[in-house]
Amino acid sequence: MARRSFDECGINTRLAHNGNDPRDFYGFVNPPVVHASTVLFPDAATMAARAQKYTYGTRGTPTSEALALAIDDLEGSAGTIVVPSGLAAVTIPLLAFLSAGDHLLVVDSVYSPTRNFCNGMLKRLGVSVDYYDPHAGAGIGSLMKPETKVVFTESPGSNTFEMQDIGAIASVAHEQGAVVMMDNTWATPLFFRPLDHGVDISIHAATKYPAGHSDVLLGTVSANAASWERLHDTFIAMGCCAGPDDVYQVLRGLRTMGVRLDRHQATALQLARWLETKDGVARVLHPGLESHPGHHLWKRDFCGASGIFSIVLDGGGEKQANAFLDALRIFGLGYSWGGYESLAVNVFLGDRVIARGPYEGALIRLQIGLEDVRDLETDLQRGLDAARGS
Ligand SMILES: Cc1ncc(COP(=O)(O)O)c(C=O)c1O
Structure with a gap:
């Protein structure tokens, strides 16, 4: 039977129903909370080819997939990774797209621990970092260098709430071949969909509104088709999957x-x-x-x-x-x-x-x-x- 589709529905209907299909698990409305490391294969050939949907706990479970699919629907993304905190949702994509010798542009009104990561670990790994005025708009072009690989945005800015012209920044960054990331925690994809405005990677501290009850830490990172494979490869390489109970709590929060x-x-x-x-x-x-x-x-x-x-x-x-x-x-x-x-x-x-x-x-x-x-x-x-x- 075809999966149910809520694509044409309003936002609250989609929040209530997207992610898992109850018919996949005996009709229970919510997906199972799968605590998993090992997944068994039926025979040696299937195991050698890894020819089944789930292969190991770090690579995804029905619980993490339910949340990732629900977020993909909201973001309009090709894929979403689910990581243990909002800060991990910032650091993993930066590590995915930056190498020694690259240059990174970060908005100056960024969440302070993001700056700490850029100034500390990224500089230590050989990435140079500059901060730009949140009001730069298309003027960001004057700060781009041939080795600028990532532009990291957050709008409105943390604590001081400066707005950025995300569309203008994304088009200038793309002209020069840089990947554009956005920490979209403030708006959530309900009030702003970064990928529709040219952003490649949308970052969310799901700890905030999706969780909604100050009792869980989680992050999601959603990518467009061009950026998905590299993001996903890094996620797998880092082994930074989130625990199933936290993932479940956030899917539960998303419904409301x-x-x-x-x-x-x-x-x-x-x-x-x-x-x-x-x-x-x-x-x-x-x-x-x-x-x-x-x-x-x-x-x-x-x-x-x-x-x-x-x-x-x-x-x-x-x-x-x-x-x-x-x-x-x-x-x-x-x-x-x-x-x-x-x-x-x-x-x-x-x-x-x-x-x-x-x-x-x-x-x-x-x-x-x-x-x-x-x-x-x-x-x-x-x-x-x-x-x-x-
Ligand atoms: C804008 C923004 N991004 C990311 C984070 C990090 O989220 P977490 O607390 O889940 O690490 C925060 C936390 O306050 C935040 O305000």
């Missing part, structure tokens, strides 16, 4: 990601607009706001916003930031985002070379969870009052 994102988006935008009116807030860094310098790019390319943005306090420094954070009762003080609970963190831009402001005061990043908006507003007001009184 659309409705959760609707709520994250609405609450975050409501709070961002409210914060723009408040004394004590100099600026709100949220690309969905008309006041954001990259709003036109967000409007042109994205079809939604997730639930994380930053505020700039009006004057003051670490003392005011700490007073703000310590006054919060609902927002937790913790890293990561995309979960059901709200979080706040003081942002430091110490390692940046270009995208450093200036900002009028301390930068506070807010991850907006699924709580009631009135309660979050009251909590943020407590923080603002404390910052002003400090």
Whole structure:
């Protein structure tokens, strides 16, 4: 019987049904959680030719395949690898496409551990690295060298939320033969599909919105047809497959990601607009706001916003930031985002070379969870009052 197809359906129908087909496993709605190293072959000839679908645990199981197929549907990709963290989803493709002597261009507003990997391990392996202004657009051409093999983008930028012209960057990079990667964790493929805008490799910290409950680490990397084989070969060579329970948890999370994102988006935008009116807030860094310098790019390319943005306090420094954070009762003080609970963190831009402001005061990043908006507003007001009184 033909596999069921949901290609023509709306996004929530696809999120609910894509990946596994229940008829493949006795009709159970969810796929089995296959804990596997060894897979048996029926005879020596099949084993020698590896002529069966699954051959060893590191090379895929029905559980990892279900998640990879579901992500391929969302990304429009030729293949997806599933790795143990979002950071691994950054490092594996960089290792796949870079060799000693190559040059790498990375957006300066990149997730800080990505920079750490580039400046540390990649430089040690003989790759030279330069950082570019997130507003470079097609101007990135002036930074390309004959040996530039990868352009690594992230839009909006981590913590400061600068928007990039991904289409313009991708076409300039391709003219010069470079592979374009994008960390698309903020938007998820529901609000931006990188491959449709010329990106070759789409990276996702599935730890965030797909998992959605702050209880699992996972990453996915999706490639177009031209880049898939090299990405997959590196994944197999590195032996960096994710554990089946974590993979299953993320597939479970994916089923409700659309409705959760609707709520994250609405609450975050409501709070961002409210914060723009408040004394004590100099600026709100949220690309969905008309006041954001990259709003036109967000409007042109994205079809939604997730639930994380930053505020700039009006004057003051670490003392005011700490007073703000310590006054919060609902927002937790913790890293990561995309979960059901709200979080706040003081942002430091110490390692940046270009995208450093200036900002009028301390930068506070807010991850907006699924709580009631009135309660979050009251909590943020407590923080603002404390910052002003400090
Ligand atoms: C933009 C971005 N990419 C990647 C990651 C890494 O994800 P993980 O925490 O799963 O390693 C993070 C984590 O905060 C992130 O914010």
